[in-house]
Amino acid sequence: MKIMTPIGPFWLQADDTGLTRGTFTPLPEDSAEKNNPHLAQAKKELAEYFAGQRQNFTVPLSIKVGTxxxxxxxxxxxxxxxxxxxxxxxxxxxxxxxxxxxxxxxxxxxxxxxxxxxxxxxxxxxxxxxxxxxxxxxxxxxxxxxxxxxxx
The missing domain is CATH 1.10.10.10 (Winged helix-like DNA-binding domain superfamily/Winged helix DNA-binding domain)
Known part of the structure; x- marks a missing residue:
């Protein structure tokens, strides 16, 4: 899911358990993303962050990469x-x-x-x-x- 922020476009991806990616680098988009509650939550929380209304994120993360x-x-x-x-x-x-x-x-x-x-x-x-x-x-x-x- 591509969202616009005050500092440029930002892409999000999520699975059933939480947010998996957040990057300024374009990611492929999937029509099923529209119904993912974690993407909706991340989009809302990022909007609040950029508006100066949020200091901590609560969206669940689902990190399946990295050592x-x-x-x-x-x-x-x-x-x-x-x-x-x-x-x-x-x-x-x-x-x-x-x-x-x-x-x-x-x-x-x-x-x-x-x-x-x-x-x-x-x-x-x-x-x-x-x-x-x-x-x-x-x-x-x-x-x-x-x-x-x-x-x-």
Whole structure:
């Protein structure tokens, strides 16, 4: 399902148990999606997020991709509060793997559900914005962090 956001089009996919994908990269659409309650919930919650009315997402997630390490990182990302940022080092320490700084970046790169799993809240140790959804996404990251009022 393609939705329009203030920062551009965003695609969602879901299965019977929850949201499976959320990305700024086009995804194939299926006519059966119209009846998926998880897509409807995600669309509503994202609209509220962009309107400044939502800080936490409650739509169920159904993540069936990624390694155990990546899933651990994605779980840790969901603990970063709205409007806050963490360094890659801080995320590595949060999962008790302080040497995994580069691997944290790779896990973020493979995050299947952008925005809702907030990899945009992870920044460089020096406070600099680093890649988001590839190098071309840094402006998207900047816009999401500005929307949340995060200092960076």
């Amino acid at each position: 155990a390490f990546q899933r651990q990182v994605w779980q840790a990302l969901q603990q970063i509060p709205f409007g806050d940022t963490r360094s890659y080092q801080a995320v590595a320490q949060a999962i008790d793997n302080p040497k995994a700084v580069r691997a944290i970046g790779q896990a973020n790169r493979h995050n299947p559900i952008a925005i809702i799993i907030p990899c945009h809240r992870v920044i460089g140790k020096n406070g600099q914005l680093t890649g988001y959804m590839g190098t071309s996404g840094v402006e998207l990251k900047r816009q999401l962090l500005a929307l949340e009022g995060a200092a960076f």
